[in-house]
Amino acid sequence: MALFENLSSRLSRITDAMRGKSRVTEKDIKDMMREIRLALLEADVNYQVVKDLTAEISDKARGSDVLESLTPGQQVVKIVYEALITILGEEEKLTVSSTGFTVIMLYGLQGTGKTTTAAKLALHLKDKGKKPILVSVDTHRPAAQDQLRILAEQIDVECYIDPSEKSATAIAVRGVERARYMMCDTMIVDTAGRMTVDDELMEELKAINAVVKPDERLLIVDAMIGQEAVNIAEAFDRQIGLDGFIMTKLDGDARGGAALSIRRMTGKPIKMIATGEKVGDLEVFHPDRLASRILGMGDVLTLIEKATDAFDEQHAQKTMDRLKSNRFTMQDMLEQLEQIRGMGSMQEMLAMIPGVGKKLGNAEIDERELARTRAIIQSMTMRERENPKVLNASRRRRIAAGSALTVQDVNRVVRQYDDMLKMMKQFGMLGGDKKRRRGRMPFSGFGI
Amino acid sequence: MGLFDSFKQGLTKTRDFLTAQINKVAAGIGVFDDDMLDELEMTLIQADCGITASTEAVEAIRDYIRETGDATREGVLRSLSNTLASMISEKKLQVQRGQLTIYLMIGVNGTGKTTTAAKLAQRAKNDDFRVLMAAADTFRAAAIEQLKVWGERTKTTVIAHETGSDPAAVVFDAIHAAKARSTELLIIDTAGRLHNKKNLMGELAKIRRIIDREAPDAHLETLLVIDATTGQNAIIQARAFHEVTTVTGLVVTKFDGNAKGGVAIAVARETGLPISLAGFGENAEDLRDFDRELFLKALLPES
Numbered sequence: 001m002a003l004f005e006n007l008s009s010r011l012s013r014i015t016d017a018m019r020g021k022s023r024v025t026e027k028d029i030k031d032m033m034r035e036i037r038l039a040l041l042e043a044d045v046n047y048q049v050v051k052d053l054t055a056e057i058s059d060k061a062r063g064s065d066v067l068e069s070l071t072p073g074q075q076v077v078k079i080v081y082e083a084l085i086t087i088l089g090e091e092e093k094l095t096v097s098s099t100g101f102t103v104i105m106l107y108g109l110q111g112t113g114k115t116t117t118a119a120k121l122a123l124h125l126k127d128k129g130k131k132p133i134l135v136s137v138d139t140h141r142p143a144a145q146d147q148l149r150i151l152a153e154q155i156d157v158e159c160y161i162d163p164s165e166k167s168a169t170a171i172a173v174r175g176v177e178r179a180r181y182m183m184c185d186t187m188i189v190d191t192a193g194r195m196t197v198d199d200e201l202m203e204e205l206k207a208i209n210a211v212v213k214p215d216e217r218l219l220i221v222d223a224m225i226g227q228e229a230v231n232i233a234e235a236f237d238r239q240i241g242l243d244g245f246i247m248t249k250l251d252g253d254a255r256g257g258a259a260l261s262i263r264r265m266t267g268k269p270i271k272m273i274a275t276g277e278k279v280g281d282l283e284v285f286h287p288d289r290l291a292s293r294i295l296g297m298g299d300v301l302t303l304i305e306k307a308t309d310a311f312d313e314q315h316a317q318k319t320m321d322r323l324k325s326n327r328f329t330m331q332d333m334l335e336q337l338e339q340i341r342g343m344g345s346m347q348e349m350l351a352m353i354p355g356v357g358k359k360l361g362n363a364e365i366d367e368r369e370l371a372r373t374r375a376i377i378q379s380m381t382m383r384e385r386e387n388p389k390v391l392n393a394s395r396r397r398r399i400a401a402g403s404a405l406t407v408q409d410v411n412r413v414v415r416q417y418d419d420m421l422k423m424m425k426q427f428g429m430l431g432g433d434k435k436r437r438r439g440r441m442p443f444s445g446f447g448i
Numbered sequence: 449m450g451l452f453d454s455f456k457q458g459l460t461k462t463r464d465f466l467t468a469q470i471n472k473v474a475a476g477i478g479v480f481d482d483d484m485l486d487e488l489e490m491t492l493i494q495a496d497c498g499i500t501a502s503t504e505a506v507e508a509i510r511d512y513i514r515e516t517g518d519a520t521r522e523g524v525l526r527s528l529s530n531t532l533a534s535m536i537s538e539k540k541l542q543v544q545r546g547q548l549t550i551y552l553m554i555g556v557n558g559t560g561k562t563t564t565a566a567k568l569a570q571r572a573k574n575d576d577f578r579v580l581m582a583a584a585d586t587f588r589a590a591a592i593e594q595l596k597v598w599g600e601r602t603k604t605t606v607i608a609h610e611t612g613s614d615p616a617a618v619v620f621d622a623i624h625a626a627k628a629r630s631t632e633l634l635i636i637d638t639a640g641r642l643h644n645k646k647n648l649m650g651e652l653a654k655i656r657r658i659i660d661r662e663a664p665d666a667h668l669e670t671l672l673v674i675d676a677t678t679g680q681n682a683i684i685q686a687r688a689f690h691e692v693t694t695v696t697g698l699v700v701t702k703f704d705g706n707a708k709g710g711v712a713i714a715v716a717r718e719t720g721l722p723i724s725l726a727g728f729g730e731n732a733e734d735l736r737d738f739d740r741e742l743f744l745k746a747l748l749p750e751s
Contacts, residue, residue: 038499041493041499042499042680043680044679044680044681047493047494109677109702110558110560110702111557111558111675112558113557113558142594142598143591143594143596143597144590144594146589146590147589147590147591147594149590150611222558222675222678223681224675224679224681225677225678225679226496226678226679226682226708226711227494227495227496227679228496228707228708249557249558249642251642252556252642252643252644253642253684254679254681255680257679258679277557
């Protein structure tokens, strides 16, 4: 049995065997439920949650006409998928205090990414027009406060730390004073991580809460966490109370089943997700995307959104128009390249496509290749870009010298352009609704 | 505290859980039947042992029962312990007097690489070895400062460049410094990286090449640090890191507290890599050589 298969392929093995049988037996359903159980457990969903879920799903599967359909496997996947989305719930906004001063506390075990997330959250709020201040009350980990200060400087937000102070509560109190003095409207408090949920930690956090009176108490959860996730979340919720959680390191390839477990067992919503090491990598949580991720079916929706975000509609329209009039130039190709760059790293993008993630090792995506192509086009005159037919040997030598590449490289780009042109002509000939094709520029010219 | 007691304390929750489950299933008729073994499989999965290891262990028990007819609690436990033991191997780390040993600490973010590096430094210092640390995490803000604080606490020199500089260059300098000072143990702390980030893994491969080139005679241990609270993703992590750097030993940290502990079995089973160290706490003496027998004895219910 291959490890970490997606649910779809797991179930198809069973339903394939069912095909041709006149009747679906109790055993078939049991087998399917076993596969669903294993798929969810592989995604680190809590066992109790898995058990409840499979019971619900099996009822639903029996109650509907799923098993009479031609693709029972897909139907069951759909039921599972919808059940997951229901549990994950709607996205919920961060609380803003009516007093005009909001306090957000971040908790979590060691190494979950509290400090980094604090900075991301600050930047997120700053972009929304807030004036946040970052306060570190981590008096345990060496240089933790420095780390927050450096991050705060990078994103240019207020920060209060005091590495010489031993009392976390004292830092919190002075943090509030500083926040008020600097007229900040949101205070984000980065607390110390511990290896374990112990009484000492809880007492310290309770004492801080008593003085800062948080509006939002968020648990930071590592997407890679195993079966213990629920116990940790419940311990925090029971002792200090939680308003929600943020899941981090979702840029890795962990399925993130813990989100489902915590949501189900504590009832607390997922407020944000963190997807990278850069301070901008904080995103709003989408239940449908996380559900397909937990089932190992790729994050197709995020991919589509990234693509549509980056593709400036006007540009795309312009390209389409030019295409229609059979005038797609090197300049257009360059603009397309710029847009692809705007979508982020190629590898990030590809990792979101179902099935591609694992194969990345073989399909080497060379981002430098794209950079070289850009350099070559940028070394052309406008006339050459508009009409590549004029590119004779002497011009190609000049372009090669200008872009610090070889004539072969220039030839390659021209060839790519020709290929693209052919491709796009085919597209153009398809005709029809322009809007529908928005954002679907052919990438094939770049060897993708 | 002895190693066994450390394991025992850290794995209390998991052991209690396993004990309760196994007692529950065995209580009825005193022997295990098919459904009970299914329950046992799920119990192991809940301890983060992973599906493959759990299924295999239970299959082995079924075979054992078929062959011997012994389906008692004792028999099942013995069979389980033997099968799990066959999935794990251990490897003690050793530093040689008068020779250079290099520990390259690698892993995903937040597993405790820097802390483990510091603990290893302290350990070697206690044994009077000449130790040097290299701050090759030039990415995370204040990572260098964190290692320097540890350097002061353990009285170990730390070779460091600026944040944002090339980590391979730090490693290069550190190796030459180690040679010049006749260092016996050089511990290289690298930045945490998610194993699916190709460029960051490429950076690690480069560090590895520099070590091979500049210190071909040194004894290199590439230590993959895994957080014991990690779920099944740990298996993918281990494979990815092993592919890029040839891991020689696993370090499983955060065994105390909230770890289920089973992930050590899952990773060992799936990669065949030996476990070298186990981390139980924040103090230097809380880092111990891994011992398979004691680990299993602490994990499984008493027979």
